[in-house]
Amino acid sequence: MTGPRPAAVPDGRRAELAEGLAEVRARIAAACDAAGRDPGDVTLIAVTKTFPASDVRLLAGLGLTEVGENRDQEARPKAEACADLPLTWHFVGRLQTNKARAVAGYADVVHSVDRARLVTALSDAAGRAGRTLRCLVQVSLDEPPPQEGGGRGGAAPSAVPRLADAVAGAAHLELGGVMAVAPLGADPLPAFARLAEVAEAVRRDHPSATVLSAGMSGDLEEAVACGATHLRVGTALLGGRRAIVR
Structure with missing residues (x-):
């Protein structure tokens, strides 16, 4: 008796990812239709935390080349394993200053800039790597806002303009816009509406900072x-989180 063909598992996984991608694309299209927006103005980022580099390759084959990662220890080996693919790597997790040099080596966009010390660390690291990093200011939508370095990250809305100025003025960084995560257990709609107001204020001083990164699977x-230009989707696209990255 012969066992299953080795190609059966990746073929099955490709079908799973294709189905998830189609469902997420349909949700985005419906949401854009309801908001009177063009789906082409919304970028889908596949957050592949805990999933293997093989999934990144399958998604790229399906036409999804924006990849998000939360942790440097996972992102670096995946980026190396997929270096032959035309991918844009988004670092979307909380970032410690001592990881700035590593992240600056492979990330194209950092979504989680929330303090001045990180601006300095990323600019210095990008300069050493001979690169320019696109950075988003992470906005805390929690009430009350966290102390610097606390909670899930993010700068208080009142601190965002000064931080945006710092990113825009850094030698090796480019200000892309803002990012936020909806507060836990709260209605995301008013929170994202507040984020849109912060984003508009940033654009008044920095017209090219057009990215509004918000929204996940739920x-x-x-x-x-509320005008999100970038969505960071994991579970709805890839399925439940896996315990081991292969």
Whole structure:
């Protein structure tokens, strides 16, 4: 008796990812239709935390080349394993200053800039690597706002303009816009509406900072309704989190 063909597992996984991608694309299209927006103005980022580099390759084959990672220890080997692919790597997790040099070596966009010390660390690291990093200011939508370095990260809305100025003025960084995560257990719609106001204020001083990164698997519709340009989707696209990255 012969066993299953070795190609059966990756073929099956490709079908799973294709189905997940189609469903997420349909949700985005419906949300854009409800908001009177063009789906082409919304970028989908596949957050591949805990999933293997083989999934990144399959997604790239399906046409999804924006990849997000939360942790440097996972992101670096995946970026190396997929260096032959035309991918854009987004670092979307909390970032410690001592990891700035590593992240600056492979990330194209850092979504989680929330303090001045990180601006300095990333600019210095990008300069040493001969690169320019696109950075987003992470905005805390929690009430009350966290102390610097606390909670899930993010700068208080009142601190965002000064931090945006610092990113824009850094030698090796480019200000892309803002990012936020909806507060736990709260209605995401008013939170994302506040984020849209912060984003508009940043654009008044920095017209090219057009990115509004908001919305994940459970709240992408609310994010689209409030003007999100980038959605960070993991579970709805790839399935439940896996314990081991292969």
